[in-house]
Amino acid sequence: MPVFYGTEVASPLMLGTAQYPSPAIMAEAFRASGAGIATVSLRREGGGGQDFYRLIRDLGIPVLPNTAGCHSVREAVTTAQMARELFETPWIKLEVIRDDDTLCPDVIALVEAARALSGDGFQVFPYCTEDLSVCGRLLDAGCEVLMPWGAPIGSGRGLNNPYGLRSLRAHFPGIPLVVDAGIGLPSHAAQAMELGYDAVLLNTAVAKAGDPVAMARAMASAIEAGKLAHGANPIEARDMAAPSTPLFGMAVLG
């Protein structure tokens, strides 16, 4: 199972807590999937925050707060500081957004914020692109986990750049890698695990499915299948057919 900053989690499925039809369905989706981490956020207290806090505590799994919506280093750092106090964890899913249409990370600000937070004792999970140089910079900044996007958040497009994700895996064999965002189907999650990723973080694909509980279970099964497949050393794809049934011993009939 994945180990993040020395903590082993119970499942490679990291599940978001937003957009479910009800709190009860959210909790059931977590139970059905056996998700290892719950992602959460901070927002102005307008009622509901206290009930939600109890709900996620009752899930009994580690919580990963995010800095979703932050567009600057200052915003992200302050949000992380508030999250650390509120959730009593040094873990922070660091998001610094540049573009609102794609929710593409501002990778320059991300590196700066990651350095500041790592220096302040945070254990940073950066939501990043699959760019090798940026990921290298994030490791230099103190990150011990990388979370490249599969596709834009909520898009459900799957893995837009399998080559880039594979390349990242090959370059950083000892670093826990998580595909974060863009997953729409269990097959996308399986593909991430087949590439050798350590975990998958998703939210919308489960929460907005017609039956979130069933989809949560399907994601967990797909992740398990992909993980097993990676460990089983899959065959290489080829262009031409290669008969699987032996030709030797075939009767001459024509």
Add this chain to the structure above:
Amino acid sequence: MKITLNGAPRDLTGPSVQDVLTEIGLGTAKVATALNGAFLPAAARPETTLSDGDALEVVAPMQGG
């Protein structure tokens, strides 16, 4: 004391941040605070006094992805 609380103008007695939280019914709630854009730890709320024009953010756990 006229401050901006979570983006809205409010006239509150205070004077400390902890007093304000109590005044708005969040004295013992699970919340985090930022004063004028900077994190304000819970331990510093009782001795941190507010002035006219201050901007206080009070956030709570919320759903997130």
